[in-house]
Amino acid sequence: MAKLFSSKEAKKLVERHQKLLDRLEAGGRITENYVKVIQDATNRLVADETLRVLKTVPIEEINRDKRGIKTKPLRDCGYETVADIAASSVYEIALVRGISEDTAYTIHRIVRDIVSSAQKTIKIRLNLDKKTPESTRIVIAVVQYDRSVLIEKACRSLITANDGMISDAIDNLDCAANGLKWLLSFGAGKQRAIEAYEQLKVLLEGEYGQNVQRALTEVEELENVSDIQAWEEFERYPVRFFIFWKALFQACWETMILYMGFLKTWCGKFRMNVSFRRGCCASCADIRNGA
Known part of the structure; x- marks a missing residue:
């Protein structure tokens, strides 16, 4: 039984379908990606706001409870605010002359508590009149997430409706993608391979292929949301x-x-x-x- 396509064409057709399924699988998980982007962008903004607050807190605040911590040596070494020392390790603090290792641990713990308290007071402000790179990234990510919900649903629907059929067709086409397997296959197996090839080809050229391309194009366009579009939607x-x-x-x-x-x-x-x-x-x- 002769086939009207080559083994190379069969392999190429299978690869196209598998690549599209892989991209649909990725499209079916895009909302979780944007949630992570929003969380990361928000955490960065909180960190920036926290640092801004800590820059207004003088280094003397670490000795507010009169614990006997000498702050002058710290100030002399350039630690003027809590923000200056917040990123320092215990080892770096202990290098300051007049600060013991035990005191460095105490300072590190006090500063950590101050940072924690400051974070609890931070308010995230998305303000049309004061757009920052950080707030703009959050707004863009929220818009991307909002748009991605329907796109993700479309990708998953395409997989659910066609994955089993495509997988079966790929399995049936396997013998046609290998010259030796084709020669050793029986008539029924060859017939299934020929039918599978036509089925996979028709799928790509028909409604399924069009819907896949539309969904994948929308996935790609999500990355092109501009700051102007995002703020307008906000x-x-x-x-x-x-x-x-x-x-x-x-x-x-x-x-x-x-x-x-x-x-x-x-x-x-x-x-x-x-x-x-x-x-x-x-x-x-x-x-x-x-x-």
């Missing part, structure tokens, strides 16, 4: 950002606020375009009531 749907952030950082969302002074002006517009669950959160209630 301005249109600020409450969506707040609700998403609250869900993402459930354990510590009280420390995060969206600073949006323009809400009073636009509250009527938001009432028309955004649906609120009764009592979902205090901030939403304030917006709903035009507070």
Whole structure:
């Protein structure tokens, strides 16, 4: 039984399908990638804000409880604020003349406590009037996440609906991708291979192939969201950002606020375009009531 395609063509067809399935698998996990980006960007912003606060805390604060810590030697060595010493190791602190190793451990612990207390007071502010590289990265990532939800669903649906059929066809086509296997195959096996080749080819050229290309193009376009597009979306749907952030950082969302002074002006517009669950959160209630 002669086949109307070469072993090389069969291998190429199989590779194309496997590559597309791999890319769909990656597309089916993109939301978790953007959640991580948001978390990382938020952590960086918190760290920057914490450092800014610590720069206002004089080094003498580590001896506020009169523990007998000499701060003058630290200041003489360039440690003027808590921020200056926060990144130093116990070993580096102990190198300061007049600071023993035990005292260095004490200083390190006190500074760590100060940093922890400072972090609890940090508020994340996404402000249209004061855009920073860090806040812009968060806004872009939230927009990417929001758009990725439907794209991820489309990728998973394509896999669920076609993966079994494609896998079976690839298995049936195996003997045609190898000249020796083809020669040793029986008539029924060859017939299945020929049918599998046609089936895989039709899939790529038909609706499945078009939907895959569309989904994968949308995945690629997610990386092209600009800062202008992201901030415009933030301005249109600020409450969506707040609700998403609250869900993402459930354990510590009280420390995060969206600073949006323009809400009073636009509250009527938001009432028309955004649906609120009764009592979902205090901030939403304030917006709903035009507070």
